[in-house]
Amino acid sequence: MTMLPEAKLYVDGTLREAAAGRTFDIIGPWTGEVVGKAADASAADVDEAIAAARRAFDESDWATNVELRVGLVKKLRDLFEENKDRLNELARIEAGAALGAVGRAHVDMALDGWDDYLRVFPEVEWETDYGTREGYGFTSHRRAFHEPVGVVGAISPWNVPLYVNVGKVIAALLAGCTVILKPAPNTPGMGAIFGELADKAGFPAGVINVVFGSDPAEAGEMLVTDPRVDLISFTGSTGVGKRIMEKGAQTLKRVFLELGGKSAKIILDDAPNFAMEVAQTMLVFHAGQGCAVQSRLLVPVSRYEETKAILAQAYAGFGDNWGDFDNPQQIMGPVISQRQMDRVLSYIKLGQEEGATLLAGGNARPDKGTGYFIEPTVFVDVTNDMRIAQEEIFGPVLVVIPFDDDDAAVRIANDSEYGLSGGVSSGDFERAMSVARRIRTGSISVNGGMCIAGDIPFGGYKASGVGREWGREGIEEHLETKLIAWKE
Template sequence: MSTLPEAKLYIDGVICRASGDKTYDVIGPWTGEPVGKAADASEADVDAAIVAARTAFDTTDWSTNHQLRFDLVKKMYELLLEDKERVSTLARVEAGAAIGAVSRAHLDMAVACYKDMLDLFPQVKWEKDYGRKGPEGYKSDRKVVYEAVGVVGAITPWNVPLYVNVGKVVSALLAGCTVILKPAPNTPGMGAIFGEWAEKAGFPKGVLNVVFGQDPALAGERLVNDPRVDLISFTGSTGVGKRIMEQGAKTLKRVFLELGGKSAKIVLDDAPNFAMDIASSMLIFHAGQGCAVQSRLLVPKSRYAEAVAILTKAYAGFGENWGEFDNPGHMMGPVISQRQMERVKSYIDLGIEEGATLIAGGKLRPDKGGGFFVEPTAFADVTNEMRIAREEIFGPVLVVIPFEDDDDAVRIANDSDYGLSGGVVSADVDRAVNVAKRIRTGSVSINNGMCIAGDLPFGGYKASGIGREWGVEGIEEFLESKVIAVGVPA
């Protein structure tokens, strides 16, 4: 397995080590051992990044020079394409991605979505004419101009780091903001590489900065509490999102959040290929570490026993086709850390205590290596009141819940604190659409439709977040609107 080069900070146009040359070990999920070192940023380093971003926004033409921004962000995209092999290694070694997962969300989807943002940039409206209006003596020619919010703190997670980093950094830069990227401590290299690309592309000093450290909260809290930072874009847990909202309120900071999920996949009784639709619901991709994964499988009571039998057989057939670092056919590797492994196992134990029936998995797998391996796991006989059905586990744990009819399926799907994504399967598309429209969630896949893409807005209802990422809407999240009215002489 690769030993990664030291991940360094990028502050005010300079790739640098942390003050005092402090570093920390990056622990590899596959081995449980150090796979590299990363700069351990201090409060002074974070402050220097804030000063640099503030100065770049306030004293340069970055926010108004649309062509310059586009050209440099496009150049960074070209550098990403040149670095795909290195990025793939980072995804595998830092984030624990299996090779099969790298070719999807970790790299290829991130690249495709980056290209979508470049293609969408011409659609962003920077000015809107509202025409002439007003009472006699006060008639005005009115327009609204759209301007960059300012300095953005982008706080990103470890599960699919390149994809989320692209979503925040590219959108904010295209909008004209300056950015401080704060990646998770587990995946600093996938943040540091943005600093390298910015330097190679010739970004103006301070426009993009990258800071990270061993303490998961230090840099993020500095960004949230500092009045010089105008907006926080955060992807992560709902608990941390609530804390960011609370702390950001002190400076009336704009906050938008992409948080947790407990998404439901509803397989209706007329599903066109019932056996395949059930079997394909196994929660194995990247060990279930995705906010939008469909971790609640809702099945009609009339076919519940059949569905459980299919799923049991599917998991048994899947067997040991996971957890090998060099196997190109594997979609699932370890979870990210010892802490996450213990958390997932605690939920598995809880499910058994709650009376659910374990139909697959349930064990830790130290025989797979020294890393953090949890078996693909599924529970039947689950009620929506159980904690394993209500709380985000963020691991390879599927729960199967029966429903009576379409109304009951919608009720169960909506009986959740979350509302990020979901799915409906039916031979009758109109019926599926009617069900989808009633689910309180930010995106719904019907018959395996792709509801997450770079040109589509992504975000959630309720505890799944505030605001939208990706699409034109994702760029517009980083804009302010200003009304200008010019009086017309009587």
């Protein structure tokens, strides 16, 4: 497998190694072997990045020069297009993306989202006129000015790193903020390329900084607790999100959190092409490693046995059509790491202990290679109080739960600490919309509608997060409102 070039830090306009030249190994999910080296940032490196971002925001015209920042964001976009082959390689080797998945959520969807940000940017309102008001014997004119919040700490995960990095970094830059990007240790290269190409694009020193290290928490903790950082944008687990809220409270820091999910796909009894709808819920894309994947399938009791038969046939038909690094038709590869593999396998064991029936899969697949391969897995005879139905597994594991009627389907879907995404299918549009409107979730697809895209807001209810990313709202998350009133 190709060895990746060393991932370097980008601090205050300089691509460089970490202090004392420290590095750490990047482990490839396909092989479990070293596929590259990355700079191992020290606390001093992170501190320097924070200071640079603070200085660039406070002492340059980045926050006010809209023409400059839009021009540089467009130039950076062009450089990413020119380096698309490298992006594809990073998605495959670092994140474990199958070749057929690279052109979807990993690279193409990320670059499309970048374009969407540029398209919606003109819709952002920088001033709001509240007119005049009489009071105390005089007239006041009132106007709000929407200004960039300041320095943003962007902490991103390993599952679809380019997509999330674009979602955070480009929104912050367009809003007029400066950024410290902290990618996950598993995927530092997909963060390092932001620094490398920003340097080529000619960004002012300190506007973009990229730091990463072998310790998954140290740099993030520094960003969250440092008073020089004004906003934390985090995508990852709910447990870490709670810690960020707790630690960020010490400096009353604004936090945007896009967290876990256990989204429900509800197929009602009148859904057209019922068999196809059920078969398409197989949780195989990128080995189920997505926060918004529909990992709970809810079907009517009256069609439960039929559902089991459809899924058994679908998984058998899918067979071994996964786990081949060079096959462009495949959309499923390994999970990211040994740790994640152990986690997913422990949930499969737990599901069996809880009394669920393993309809397909359930095994590690060392015959696929030396990496972290788990076959597509589906449980039936699941009740919603089981841990495999309540907890985010983040692997290729689908659970199937029956419901009696529409009210029961809504109740089961909402009986979760999460509320990120979901879906409803029915031959009756009004019925499907009625169910969708009652589900407590941030985005939901009705009859296959695309509810996640770069030009619309994305985020969750409950333990799935705080705030919205993407779309105009994603840019506006990075703005403060200043109200100025003057006397006539």
